[in-house]
Amino acid sequence: MSSHLDPEKIDRLAEVAVRTGVNLQKGQDLIITANMSALPLVQRIAVHAYKAGAGLVLPFFTDDAITLARYENADDASFDRAADWFYEGLGKAYKGGAARMAITGDDPMLLADQDAGKVARASKAVSIAGKPAMGPIVGFEVNWNIVAFPGAAWAARVFPDVPVQEAQSKLLDAIYDASRLDGADPVQNWADHTAELKTHVKWLNAQNFEALQYTGPGTDLRLGLAEGHIWKGGASPALNGVVCQPNIPTEEVFTCPHAYKVDGTVSATKPLAYQGTVIRDISVRFEAGKIVDATASAGEAVFRDLLGVDDGSSRIGEVALVPHSSPISQSGTLFYNTLFDENASCHIALGQSYADTVAGGSELGEDELKQKGANQSLIHVDWMIGSGDVDIDGITRTGDIVPVMRKGEWAF
């Protein structure tokens, strides 16, 4: 069904996802979630995973027609249901040592014409039921990875002006480039790239800033950092000891903001595609970490619903720095997909924090994490606040101001 896509590029993406991305260990099971449209990639991942010694490769597929069948035919009560038993099982599998791979590349507008209330309810039900499966991932207990496949619907959205097969080929090329798969040795590409990211991680951790100050068009934000925050980026070891690269591609260094110490105004620099709605020109005002005012030129109601999911959904759980000159940013392409768009720009994420971005965070309970400023929520939604016009300073514990980024580029 995807014979027009270069099978060698798909195979190389699969191999890097298995070996560098999830870094599957001998005997480890691999759980894969994917849209049906990504089947050609999943098939090659299975080959490379078994070659790497996988115990079992267990793929779980979603299908757009079946998803739409629900929205178009189901009783209202369906939209509050989720398969608890399945997510509990996944959690059990991760606790038992399984690794996880997610294939992204679904149609970002699949649910655009569906009742937004039902979409939100269904998503919330999955977030609640999904906790046992998400816990080991956000806690970085096991090695995991996300990669992308250029499904037809997604490709048509990114490159609307060319025939769909050409759009898929173009998107595969864009994925290939962004995922640093070119050249003789993609595994070495990733080693080099991680080393580069680690220099920024090291410097930022040595600074141990109290807060970051963002200044740019429509942006004047003092963003406090969590107590004991740890900057991360590139490959790092999961708690099971396996060094993996959770995102392919990745350009970010990121840490845990203080969910109760963010003040001021910030404006999005790119649209946010969320559950079938493109939210444009977001601008929000924070008071003591909480968003108290939010506007958008399109999709404002959906954005407000998102902020209202729970207490933590109107606070932030991640802050990430990406130079404006990053390859994905330079491509100038809007991907309508977080894995790519967040790596084109400095961003923040509403909602859940990553426990491993706080010192000792994986051993702390929810209350202790909260004390340190680490946010808790059912959601985690990244949105872009960086551009060539934004400056970022670090504020030290003694109140000194240290340039971190100037006009969107590293200043150190």
Added chain:
Amino acid sequence: MSSHLDPEKIDRLAEVAVRTGVNLQKGQDLIITANMSALPLVQRIAVHAYKAGAGLVLPFFTDDAITLARYENADDASFDRAADWFYEGLGKAYKGGAARMAITGDDPMLLADQDAGKVARASKAVSIAGKPAMGPIVGFEVNWNIVAFPGAAWAARVFPDVPVQEAQSKLLDAIYDASRLDGADPVQNWADHTAELKTHVKWLNAQNFEALQYTGPGTDLRLGLAEGHIWKGGASPALNGVVCQPNIPTEEVFTCPHAYKVDGTVSATKPLAYQGTVIRDISVRFEAGKIVDATASAGEAVFRDLLGVDDGSSRIGEVALVPHSSPISQSGTLFYNTLFDENASCHIALGQSYADTVAGGSELGEDELKQKGANQSLIHVDWMIGSGDVDIDGITRTGDIVPVMRKGEWAF
């Protein structure tokens, strides 16, 4: 991918599977297992299930390329693994009220070129891990159903002399006819057919035979029936109260044999396709319920391995009567698929019995079931012993002999 298949026939098959087959209740979740090749049917089942008020439709797909990737690349240790957590979860879902639908129609020869030992080990691992998921089904705790989709590989096997797309169309027609989907009201077709099956069920239960005597070419078998055995056939209520039709098509009336009271010789009347091997001309001798001698003109080693899986795999757990004039039998087609071939012929099944074919069986423990003669095993494999040349008599508790079938047709 299946545009050459008549979408109206697929839709009607889906609707009958949902409404008559599983008889999905409002609010009930529906768990579907299917090969990827059956996606067009699963999509229509999802529509009809949600129209019927499904809570959630949860499809789980297998993919041939991914299955082969394992056999061709995995470490040896992989073949003893199974996803325990998944089968435990399924069991939990059924206990929680979910219904089950299985789509058959996989390539019967997919694993023909693979190491038979690995195939057997992988199958045994799934049988063991799968117990929590199989229990509620063999115990008939929930409503369930199996239907077939004419996947390309299966169709090519059944109709090897025509191009594959034509083979799929022919096989869809055969499924359509065998599944009694024709005419103005397929739901009424099934009501009529069930009524017809029930007349035989009623008569056989009234007779309360001690044993059946099979006489035919290469066959002289005294087959004892379990204590308190119950003949079943057509639609019947699961323990959750929902009347469902587990198999579409179905032509059989069946009950529980006595696993320790079968003596004599029986010869298969059709080949048995089992895990990629076609086993031909099976002939076995029973002593006190156990197969003590087995031969086959092809696939004998695979058949012997099957008999050796556990103690119950060399005893029988089901005996079923099907008139030689049944539509599937008259089609003269060998389907290499149990759902069809078993409904073309009287058959017996090696291995696991159905608890609901013994009075009060669902409330009995394994030991009590064994006492009554109900077999326990990891396997359940049907094979065909009926033809136009076989006579069957019932032996009453007082030793009288009552004709049940003559030359393969009902004698009462």
